[in-house]
Amino acid sequence: MLEADVEIDRREFTLRAAISVAPGERLALFGPSGAGKTTLLEVIAGLVAPRRARVVLAGRVLTATERPAAAVPAWQRRVGLLRQDPGLFPHLSVRANLAYSPTARASGDELAELAGTLGIGELLAAMPVRLSGGQAHRVALGRLLLAHCDALLLDEPYTGLDASLRRTLTALVVRLVTERNVPSVLVAHELADAQAFADRLAVLDHGSLLQVGAPDEVVLRPASRRIAELVGYLGFVPVRPGGRPAPGGAAPGGAAHDSMVAGIHPDRVVAGEAPHRGIVLTGAVTACRPAGAGWEADLEAGEVIVTCRLADRPPPAGGRLAVTALDPPCFGPDGTLLPADAGTRAQPWRAQVPS
Amino acid sequence: MIWLALLGPVITLLTHLSAHSIATSLTAPGALDPLVISLESGAVTLAVLLLLGTPLAWMLARGALPFPRLWEAGVLCSLLLPPLVIGLLLIFMVGPYTPIGELLGHLHLSATNTFLALVIAEVYESAPYYVLGAQAAFGAVDPRLEQQAELLGDRPRRVFRRVTLPLAAPGLAMALAVAWARAMGAFGAVIIIAYHPFGLPLQIYTTLQETGLASALPFALVLLVVALPLPLAAYIWSARARGRRRD
Numbered sequence: 001m002l003e004a005d006v007e008i009d010r011r012e013f014t015l016r017a018a019i020s021v022a023p024g025e026r027l028a029l030f031g032p033s034g035a036g037k038t039t040l041l042e043v044i045a046g047l048v049a050p051r052r053a054r055v056v057l058a059g060r061v062l063t064a065t066e067r068p069a070a071a072v073p074a075w076q077r078r079v080g081l082l083r084q085d086p087g088l089f090p091h092l093s094v095r096a097n098l099a100y101s102p103t104a105r106a107s108g109d110e111l112a113e114l115a116g117t118l119g120i121g122e123l124l125a126a127m128p129v130r131l132s133g134g135q136a137h138r139v140a141l142g143r144l145l146l147a148h149c150d151a152l153l154l155d156e157p158y159t160g161l162d163a164s165l166r167r168t169l170t171a172l173v174v175r176l177v178t179e180r181n182v183p184s185v186l187v188a189h190e191l192a193d194a195q196a197f198a199d200r201l202a203v204l205d206h207g208s209l210l211q212v213g214a215p216d217e218v219v220l221r222p223a224s225r226r227i228a229e230l231v232g233y234l235g236f237v238p239v240r241p242g243g244r245p246a247p248g249g250a251a252p253g254g255a256a257h258d259s260m261v262a263g264i265h266p267d268r269v270v271a272g273e274a275p276h277r278g279i280v281l282t283g284a285v286t287a288c289r290p291a292g293a294g295w296e297a298d299l300e301a302g303e304v305i306v307t308c309r310l311a312d313r314p315p316p317a318g319g320r321l322a323v324t325a326l327d328p329p330c331f332g333p334d335g336t337l338l339p340a341d342a343g344t345r346a347q348p349w350r351a352q353v354p355s
Numbered sequence: 356m357i358w359l360a361l362l363g364p365v366i367t368l369l370t371h372l373s374a375h376s377i378a379t380s381l382t383a384p385g386a387l388d389p390l391v392i393s394l395e396s397g398a399v400t401l402a403v404l405l406l407l408g409t410p411l412a413w414m415l416a417r418g419a420l421p422f423p424r425l426w427e428a429g430v431l432c433s434l435l436l437p438p439l440v441i442g443l444l445l446i447f448m449v450g451p452y453t454p455i456g457e458l459l460g461h462l463h464l465s466a467t468n469t470f471l472a473l474v475i476a477e478v479y480e481s482a483p484y485y486v487l488g489a490q491a492a493f494g495a496v497d498p499r500l501e502q503q504a505e506l507l508g509d510r511p512r513r514v515f516r517r518v519t520l521p522l523a524a525p526g527l528a529m530a531l532a533v534a535w536a537r538a539m540g541a542f543g544a545v546i547i548i549a550y551h552p553f554g555l556p557l558q559i560y561t562t563l564q565e566t567g568l569a570s571a572l573p574f575a576l577v578l579l580v581v582a583l584p585l586p587l588a589a590y591i592w593s594a595r596a597r598g599r600r601r602d
Binding site for chain 1: 400473497500501502503504505506507509510511513518522599600
């Protein structure tokens, strides 16, 4: 089990975060650049001194700022860190890199077997400079695994690699981490990378841990509007329950307009009106462009522009479009998530948009 | 053109020498004694630089010293001082009537006109070249590689031996080679503090004074032959080592 409770001053904010990762579990730290994700990993790895922290790995106290204080040096922590730069030693061959750790064996079955699993068996005599980006990451990963670390920290390791290679490497890491039963933490600023890797997703913003939960739970039920923005909700539509007028006889879109909003995720939208499945939005298309194998359209829903990704080609700019945002999370005036049972299923909410 | 102009003195030296004049000068009794003195003092100088200059260069490169700019300024200062001035100041620092000189006297040593004095002068003339070169070599090693080695379980000394030193080695070799060339050619400080026992530069100077330009030229060739191969070899090795990591 890896447990870290960290407080450290950064230039713009104080990072305060507590995480706990069980053996074999995979946690993804997701958040914008500069949120404090890498700092948290560096404190766990013993590379940065915190103001206040307690880091415990497999029962060993690695860092403790309160009595009895502890500060185990990085070389004794048995924590592996893989960064975006694989950090291969340029003066050593692939084999020597793999066997670098004092706990690794240079010529063992384990090295050969792992090299085979990682697909680098033919490269053992090569120098790092000859390797492609994907090969270098495989070697770096193999080196960490051969070091028999008690925890694996991955700091945006696949940034810069193409999508297919990222998928392959992520699947490989997931398999190996599960087999070795070590806790692992991935830092990612791409939600797809975090989801592909993690059992649990932790959202970090400006030094604060905003939400921790299953990846689908965090994405489908973000605990606040800020989290929704971070996980990709691009539009927030004012809503009121059941199409009833707002208190005080305000016109649709009046009082409720300033209080409750539904988060619209571009990927959680289907064409057509299906009020039993969520909020129906109608309006004029302001822009339309290809996106992957489908289309992306900007829909002017009242005063809000909502982005939707659709399988079929929507009408061109100026045309009218009706879409349904599936079971959208709704947020109260303070930006917190409203209970799910007050949402679309129990009492459909209606977007205050012109029809 | 600039390259040719820079090599001009060497070319001139070679064109003004004959086999006969070289043989006559170098076969005279005791003619090669200064060469031996220079080689010995140069070797001791390099050992001192390696032992004391390497840790200083590493600490400068890693910012491990308080007020790092002050330390760097100190090294630069010794680089910028004219060698003749260094020699004069050394007399006031380690001469026989100074506290250091008296201390050396108790140990039956002297830092003027002795082999020790020659080494001291050579160290002062060559140290800044080595320390600054070695600092650049260590500075070029990515600290993240050292961190990675530590995270893989290497204690700091082992990291230095297995990662820092091999990666800095080409730059260190170049710095050491330049320091060797400076030590071999040290003259300004040497003539003040260590006129005896004289090495090759002083031999060239005294031959020039006593018997003229022509008889000094063979010793100039000897100095070049002794001083240059190490830097050239270091340059070639360092270029190859860097090339292997780049290709």
